[in-house]
Amino acid sequence: MAQIGQILVDVPTMQTNDPYSYAIPAELEHQVQVGMRVVVPFGRGHRLVSGVVVGLSDVTNFDGQLKPIETVLDLAPVLNSELRQLADWLATTTYAFRITCIQTMLPNLLKTQPKRQVQPTETLTPAEMATYFPEGAPRDFDTSKLDATTLAGLLKLQRAGKVEVVYDVKNKAAAKTTTGVTPALTPAKLREIAATVSKRAPKQALLLTYLAQMTGDSAQAQTVVAKRAGVTPAVIATAADKGWLKKSTLEVYRDPFHQPVKPSQPLELNAEQRTAVTAITQAIDAQHAQNFLVEGVTGSGKTEVYLQSIAQALQQGRTALMLVPEIALTPQMVNRVKARFGQRVAVLHSGLSKGEQYDEWRRIDRGEATVVVGARSAVFAPVENLGIIIMDEEHESSYKQDENPRYHARDVALWRGKYHHCPVVLGSATPSLETRARAAKGLYTRLVLSKRAKAQPMPTVHVVDMREQLKQQGDSDFSEPLMTAIKERLKRHEQVVLMLNRRGYSSFVMCRDCGFVLKCPNCDISLTLHMDSHSMKCHYCGHEEPIPHVCPNCHSRKIRYYGTGTQKVQQALEKLLPTAKILRMDVDSTRRKGAHERILRQFGQHRADILLGTQMIAKGLDFPNVTLVGVLNADTALGLPDFRASERTFQLLTQVSGRAGRATKPGEVFIQTFNPDHYAIQLAQHQDYERFFVTEMHIRHQGNYPPYYFAVQLTASHEEEAVAAKAMYQIVAALKQGLSPAAIILGPTPKAIARVKRKYYYQVVVKYKQEPQLRPVLEQIRQAAQIPARHGLSVTIDSEPMNFM
Structure with missing residues (x-):
């Protein structure tokens, strides 16, 4: 009986969760596996579409003639059993289609059709090499040009571990492959030739001597050989022609860690940290899917609790997955994890090139990386045998995807924790109300870190009433107390963090004669002025147009900028503090690859006095010399018509306040607001999360809002x-x-x-x-x-x- 494949097809105009039956051609029988991507003919026009094999059988309910699978896109499955089950669960809970969920789990490089090559491994026999690699080099894996017999043979070789597919991608960060060099003769023979080489070819003699010293059969990169032997590529080419060495293709691992990291040792824990680590490691030892909430004030040493818990999982031969909410936080956290666990760490986030993402994904898939750190989508990393899952800053809204499938990484983490019988640790100084309410009900085990790790005092927080400041000094972004404090820090060579939750130069442009506001032609929102690009931009659709100098409505020249943004604040600071070095960190200044890491590294090395940014600087950053934090406008989120506005404001203010005074020097925080009596601002001033939780839950209960509904x-x-x-x-x-x-x-x-x-x-x-x-x-x-x-x-x-x- 012929084998039949159950294929989920990707047809955007008419998706379904039901697979279609396709005949597996005789030459591919028992080679096609569940989890592989395939190409199949679909519809009356027999157009070719991609799909994923979700089942294999010998029978079908279809009574007509089955169409055969056209070809396979992979030599091995790209989805393991766990991720296939996860895709089914995700489709049900997010009201998305299974194929959409599957594509969300795969690295970007597998969603496109990049150039692919099959390359032999060292276990391939000479006969197999002659059959499948007649030219002695990797061959293109283009299924449209491979005959069925060759494809079936390659599938068998892949399952035996004798060949592998490598992906090539345009615009990649570094070359995917490089030329390798292996000696073609014995060391004795190479030394013998070296002795007879003409004195007019001293470089050839140097190369022969080096080749004689190379140990084993493993190839070295040609660039390395040239440098160590002190010869040019031309000399190596001549040696290859003379049969002294063999050239091959070597894969180059694209390492996303561009800076070396100094190894670290576990720190001494305080009593609260010890209690937390003990509870988590007991769940790891018992292989118990227990969920923990680590509720720790800013600077309480949550990261050290995570690291020592991960170490316990690794000690048992299991793996670890750690999520951080956004790219801005990834460099510092990755460096800490890398410092503790070295080469075992892989990193996954959207700031990596496609090639880097794919290389990291494959290291995880092969089991070479046992600790994965990444942003939201890293929750789908193909990690086997998980011993612990950690979600830092679990309250962050960036853990929720805003396009199909609209999943929350926390829900996926809890599902995977159950699947692997391992604990899930949710950490935050300001947990989401849903998480804290579940802990109150006993669904999560609550572990409290109430003090800073090194017993430093919490920063002193001042709330500045901007209504009074407006009367005294007019319209300014900086109140007198905040500016005085900034100048004091600059004198003491200490650092300052300033947060304004609005990028750009100015919120909007308005005509003072007729009241006209320049709006986006595509969206129901005003355009924001950006001075660096001398343009008006829409932060929703990206529309851009020149800055108007005349009102388009009444042709008056009285057109003015209103509101403020990070660019405008930076210019004002540069005028007020001409000697201060200022770094700006917002979406505009961090568009280029590695920009987050570069800005944070410069600030960490004290090459700047002030770090000015949007909410991306509010969380997780740890700089010992920061003693002052200023929030320029605490009301940005308060006025939004959203039931979570107060919660977000409280979380943001508490988190950004926690950046101050994290080492030996005491910290101070100034919160500028036009709503000084609002409970979210009052309770953030006293870092009183528990009182905020009770107050906000009462309001949610009255309004029938989550977590009550x-x-x-x-x-x-x-x-x-x-x-x-x-x-x-x-x-x-x-x-x-x-x-x-x-x-x-x-x-x-x-x-x-x-x-x-x-x-x-x-x-x-x-x-x-x-x-x-x-x-x-x-x-x-x-x-x-x-x-x-x-x-x-x-x-x-x-x-x-x-x-x-």
Whole structure:
């Protein structure tokens, strides 16, 4: 009986979670494996599409003639059993299609069609070498040009570990391969030839002597041989022609760690840290899927708790996965983990080149890296035998993906913890209300670190009422107390961190005669002035246009800049403090690869006095010489129409305050605000998380918001507002018909920013406690949305949204 493959196909216009049956050609039988990517003919036009093998069988329900698989894209599966199960769970919980979830898990390089080569390993026999590599070099793995017999043979060799596929990518950070050199003769024969070489060719003699000293059969890079032997590539080429050496292709590992890291030793723990490590390591030893919340004030030594817990997992021969919320935090955390665990560490985040990401992914897949550190998508790293999963700064909203599949990394981490029977550690100074509420219910074990690790005092926090400052000194970004404190730190050669949660030069441009505000033509939002590029930019769609000097509406020249941004603050600081060295860290200044790391390294080496940035500088950074933190406008998030506005403000202020006074020098914080009496600002001043938790939970309870209720947000968008609105009303009708009266349906309403990228957005929010019919109703809505999607109507479902804006 012929073998049949169950294939999930990738057809964007009509997705399905049901696999299609395809015949496996005789020559590929028992070579195709579950988890491989394949190319199959699809539809009446027999167009070729990619897919993933999710099952193999000998029978099918299909009574017609099965189409055969066209070819395979991989010689080995790219998804293991765990990740296939995870994709199924993810599809169910995020209302996404299985194929979308699978693609989310793969590194970028496997989602494209880069050039691929098959190269032999050292175990290949001479006969196999002659058959499959007649030219003696790696061959292109282009399945459209390989005959079925050769492809089947290569599949068998791959399963035996005799060949491997390497991926090449354009614009990569470094060459993927390099030329290798191996001696072709015995050391005695090479020395014999060296003695007879003409005196007019001293370089050849040097090379022969070096080749005679090379040990074993392993190749060395040609560049290394040339340098050590003191010869040029031309001399090596001549030696190859004379049969003294053999050239081969060597793979070059693209190392994302561009700076050497000094090894570190475990630190002495205080009593609270010891209690935390003991509890976590007991769960590791017992292989128990226990979930922990490490609630530690800023500077309480959470990282050391993580590192010593990881060490315990590694000691047992298991692996570790550690998540950090964004690229800005990755360099410092990666360096600490790398300093402790060396070459066993792999790093995964979007700041790496595609080639670096792929190399790291493959090191993990092969089991060469046993500790993985990375941002959100690293939660899908193909790590086997996990002993611990750690999620630092677990409250961060960047752990939630805002496009399909709309997963939260915390949920994926908890799923993987159960799968591997290992503890999951969620760490934060300001846990999300959902996590803290679960700890209060006993679903998570709460471990509290109430003091700073080295017993330093918490920084003194001052709240500056900007309403009073406005009366005294007019419109300024800096209050008098903050500016005095900055000057004092500069005199003492200490460092300052200033946070303003708005990039650009100015919030908007307005005509003082007619009140006209320059808006984005594609979005319902004003354009932001950027002085470095002398342009107006939209922070939603990227639209850019020149700065107007005349009002487009009334042609007045009284056009002025309002609001403030990081660029404008930097210019003001440079005027006020001409001797101070200032570094700016925001999305604009960190676009280039490695920019985060470079800025933080410069600041860490005290090559700047002031680090000015957006919220990316608020978390996780540890600089011993920072004794002053200034928050220029604490109200940025408070005014947003979002139920999490107060929580985000409290978290941000507490986190950024924690950057001050982390070593021996005492720290001080100034929070500038127009709302000094707001409970989020008052409680952040006293770093009182527990009181904030109780206050905010009371407000959430009154408003029927998470964590007391679950929530789902449905959004419809289209270039015509009427089409989006009509779709949303139809969706609301379906929800009301399918759900119980206990479900709270809010909407439909236009979104807070009603138009983005030329599309109008309407939304509805469903709040519920138990709705058994919710999933089938939402599945029905998702399936029905596929046909209108071809005509530009997009419907999205977001389970547990991070905001309702």
